[in-house]
Amino acid sequence: MDIRVSQKFSKISASKVRMVLPLLKNLKVEEAQNRLKFIQKEAARKVLQLVKSGIAAAKEKNLEEEQLVIKSIKTDQAPSLKRFRFRSRGRTSRIKKHQSHIFLVLTNEDKKDKIETSKDKDSEKKSK
Numbered sequence: 001m002d003i004r005v006s007q008k009f010s011k012i013s014a015s016k017v018r019m020v021l022p023l024l025k026n027l028k029v030e031e032a033q034n035r036l037k038f039i040q041k042e043a044a045r046k047v048l049q050l051v052k053s054g055i056a057a058a059k060e061k062n063l064e065e066e067q068l069v070i071k072s073i074k075t076d077q078a079p080s081l082k083r084f085r086f087r088s089r090g091r092t093s094r095i096k097k098h099q100s101h102i103f104l105v106l107t108n109e110d111k112k113d114k115i116e117t118s119k120d121k122d123s124e125k126k127s128k
Contacts, residue, residue, distance in 0.1 A: 003058045016042070016043045033051060063088060072105045083097060
């Protein structure tokens with residue numbers, strides 16, 4: 001069963017979040033939390049908050065935290081806030097405040113997959 005959670009309009013640019021995401025794919029949730037606690041980036045705090053939200057959603061559906069694995073995690077750019085800053089000689093310059101949408105999909109480890117892989121290995125040994 002897949003659990004999908006998202007954090008929309010997060011006040012950090014998507015490029016900064018993308019630096020953190022490859023470290024987390026296909027990890028157990030507990031290990032991902034430990035890694036995120038020691039990454040010294042603002043994006044790590046935002047993603048950690050999202051992972052905790054995913055764990056809470058999984059508990060609502062009576063899934064165990066120990067079996068949860070990060071299936072996929074991605075980020076997209078959200079609409080930018082456009083602001084102006086006053087400059088010299090009566091001019092202005094535009095400031096774009098970037099935002100991002102972060103999406104997380106958690107899944108529980110299927111015992112069936114482990115059994116099937118062991119059966120495949122047994123069948124390969126028999127064929128030799």
